[in-house]
Amino acid sequence: xxxxxxTFELITQVIKLWExxxxxxxxxxxxxxxxxxxxxxxxxKLEAQHPSPNLSQ
Numbered sequence: 001x002x003x004x005x006x007t008f009e010l011i012t013q014v015i016k017l018w019e020x021x022x023x024x025x026x027x028x029x030x031x032x033x034x035x036x037x038x039x040x041x042x043x044x045k046l047e048a049q050h051p052s053p054n055l056s057q
């Protein structure tokens with residue numbers, strides 16, 4: 001549940017920066033994509049360290 005909160009907070013912060021003209025829409029999208037890429041790498045690393053059991057067996 002914490003991850004959803006962090007995601008919401010990040011997106012809200014980026015939108016506020018864009019709405020106030022502090023960043024462009026391209027920068028906002030870039031920030032979100034960078035965060036998603038970082039999050040995906042962390043998840044991939046965790047999955048490699050702790051593989052889930054194969055449920056198809």
